[in-house]
Amino acid sequence: MKGILPVIVLGMTAAWGTAWAGSVQQQAQDQTPDTAQTKPGDAKPQEKTETHITPAQAKELFASVDTIMQFASQDSKLPIKHEVKRKLTTRAAVEGYLVDKMKDDKDAKRMERSEIVLKKFGLLDQDFRLEPFLVSLLKEQIAGYYDNKTKTVNLLDWIEPETQKPVLAHELTHALQDQHVNLDKWEDQSSEDISRNAAEDLHHVSTDEVDTAREAVLEGQAMAVFLDYGLAPTGRHLQSSPELVDNLTDNMADDPDSPVLSRAPLLLQESLLFPYRDGLKFEATLLTDKGQQGAFAAVLDHPPATSYEIMNPKAYERGTPVPLLHMPDVHPILDTQYDPYDIGVMGELDVQILSKLFGGDRTAALLTPAWDGGIYYASQKKDAPDKDSTASIALMYLSQWKSPQAAALFVKMYADELGKKYANVQRDPDAEEAEGEQAYKTSEGPVLMVTSGRDVFISESYDLTTARKLQLLMLGAQQGSAGQQVASSRQLPVEGLTGSMVHFLAGCGMMKVALPH
Numbered sequence: 001m002k003g004i005l006p007v008i009v010l011g012m013t014a015a016w017g018t019a020w021a022g023s024v025q026q027q028a029q030d031q032t033p034d035t036a037q038t039k040p041g042d043a044k045p046q047e048k049t050e051t052h053i054t055p056a057q058a059k060e061l062f063a064s065v066d067t068i069m070q071f072a073s074q075d076s077k078l079p080i081k082h083e084v085k086r087k088l089t090t091r092a093a094v095e096g097y098l099v100d101k102m103k104d105d106k107d108a109k110r111m112e113r114s115e116i117v118l119k120k121f122g123l124l125d126q127d128f129r130l131e132p133f134l135v136s137l138l139k140e141q142i143a144g145y146y147d148n149k150t151k152t153v154n155l156l157d158w159i160e161p162e163t164q165k166p167v168l169a170h171e172l173t174h175a176l177q178d179q180h181v182n183l184d185k186w187e188d189q190s191s192e193d194i195s196r197n198a199a200e201d202l203h204h205v206s207t208d209e210v211d212t213a214r215e216a217v218l219e220g221q222a223m224a225v226f227l228d229y230g231l232a233p234t235g236r237h238l239q240s241s242p243e244l245v246d247n248l249t250d251n252m253a254d255d256p257d258s259p260v261l262s263r264a265p266l267l268l269q270e271s272l273l274f275p276y277r278d279g280l281k282f283e284a285t286l287l288t289d290k291g292q293q294g295a296f297a298a299v300l301d302h303p304p305a306t307s308y309e310i311m312n313p314k315a316y317e318r319g320t321p322v323p324l325l326h327m328p329d330v331h332p333i334l335d336t337q338y339d340p341y342d343i344g345v346m347g348e349l350d351v352q353i354l355s356k357l358f359g360g361d362r363t364a365a366l367l368t369p370a371w372d373g374g375i376y377y378a379s380q381k382k383d384a385p386d387k388d389s390t391a392s393i394a395l396m397y398l399s400q401w402k403s404p405q406a407a408a409l410f411v412k413m414y415a416d417e418l419g420k421k422y423a424n425v426q427r428d429p430d431a432e433e434a435e436g437e438q439a440y441k442t443s444e445g446p447v448l449m450v451t452s453g454r455d456v457f458i459s460e461s462y463d464l465t466t467a468r469k470l471q472l473l474m475l476g477a478q479q480g481s482a483g484q485q486v487a488s489s490r491q492l493p494v495e496g497l498t499g500s501m502v503h504f505l506a507g508c509g510m511m512k513v514a515l516p517h
Contacts, residue, residue: 050091052157061161062086065153068165068229069172075228075237076221076296078176085152094145094154098138102131114497117342117378120390120460121397121497122421123267123357133260137268140260146171148183169229173222181300187214194340209347212274212498213304220279220310221296224287227280239287249277270353271498278310278349285313307349308371323373325398328477330377333469338379338394346374346399350497359413367413370406372454374399376497391444394461398474401454411438411451414458418447431464439464 053061065086073080112131118124146153153171156164177183227248228237238244252273255261261269282304286295308323309316324345331340346354351371356364376397384392401407415438419425422442431439431446440447445461450471457474459467 050158057161058088061155068168072172072225075225077292078180081179084175087152087154088157089154090157120393120395137260146174148178170222170226173225209307210305212307213310215275216279216310217303219275220283223280224283242284242288245284252277266357282310282313307347311348325373325375326477328473341380342378358417370402372400372402396470397458399456407454407456
């Protein structure tokens with residue numbers, strides 16, 4: 001499903017539509033966000049009994065769908081092939097949809113499985129409970145959706161029609177995308193299965209974050225139409241005013257009316273915002289360089305396959321090969337003591353989130369553009385007494401950087417974080433056998449980090465003998481294999497480390513925090 005679209009404040013009055021349009025118009029005139037309109041405390045919705053729109057208002061809202069879809073079609077040059085069904089829905093129905101999605105969605109199930117790996121990496125705290133927090137977060141953000149399975153746009157019975165109309169511009173763009181490529185198949189390309197042998201490993205790691213990139217395309221396009229709808233009274237649009245994008249995206253996370261999001265882990269915040277923030281920047285670049293046809297239909301027909309291309313749209317335009325490392329056969333080394341658990345790429349988005357969390361904004365700004373490929377492999381001890389504990393998981397991570405200096409910076413940052421991930425962390429110099437090695441003792445077993453030029457190999461919880469075997473195998477496999485891996489990357493899609501989370505959140509819909517406020 002595509003496009004649950006929240007508004008700035010759930011249950012607010014129809015004045016929101018006018019206020020939002022006015023704020024976008026002001027930015028078009030001043031080129032800076034208007035910060036004098038309200039104080040954070042003023043934006044909190046007043047507690048009051050929820051009201052519902054009247055039958056007459058519902059009729060008027062239903063009628064507006066066709067007009068707004070015409071606008072979206074003209075703005076995107078995506079043709080209307082048939083009328084979109086419309087349905088009035090309740091808050092309870094929307095929340096019920098969310099609960100069902102958490103139970104049945106493929107990405108939700110993969111997230112549940114990968115939660116322990118995210119904790120092993122240090123992206124989530126050990127005591128964090130992902131599923132209940134996601135339910136609370138999405139209930140805070142959700143307001144309505146276009147369902148690409150039933151081809152229906154769902155309108156909200158508790159929000160005034162004028163409030164919903166700008167939102168419909170976004171949702172109906174998804175309807176046009178659906179008519180162009182059939183979103184049910186187009187946006188769901190990742191593999192569900194656990195990789196259990198070398199061929200299946202290669203199937204996974206010879207590809208990258210297809211679903212993540214496609215979600216960013218869909219949301220970036222819908223955001224562009226959404227903004228153009230607000231700019232229409234000024235006679236301007238995103239293609240003629242691309243400078244507006246930075247003003248809008250820089251403020252996306254600053255929403256005083258999202259208390260659940262404000263206390264969310266950085267991983268969730270960034271996964272939630274990526275399709276809208278980076279997708280809009282991607283779309284703005286293509287609009288400037290390629291025009292409407294190139295930014296909409298052409299991208300849907302030939303979509304990017306990685307977060308790297310979304311974050312570097314010029315590379316997508318040039319067809320620059322995407323950095324991709326080779327995964328050798330690790331099963332003869334591991335399968336006696338370990339069961340395969342998870343495997344994937346560590347894409348540029350993953351590195352941005354990891355480095356921002358571990359090292360802060362400055363370190364992330366240095367390391368993210370220096371990323372040049374990454375893969376990880378997690379396995380679970382067959383005899384682990386507690387299969388829900390990170391202590392049951394052993395992890396290896398190979399990354400490549402554009403310079404030895406960037407590799408060294410990454411290793412220092414990662415080593416500094418070990419004390420936050422594990423108890424009783426101690427450097428173990430007696431276990432270090434070669435230059436470039438760092439060995440540590442931790443509460444969950446040894447950690448080995450090896451720097452070799454631009455490459456960094458990290459092993460966590462494998463014994464040191466096994467870790468060194470894996471290091472030699474992984475580093476040796478990178479010689480002469482990159483071209484073949486890049487060539488196959490568009491055929492066999494798989495999620496990156498954070499891909500299932502990005503895809504699930506975007507599949508639930510656009511979040512209110514992504515809208516101008």
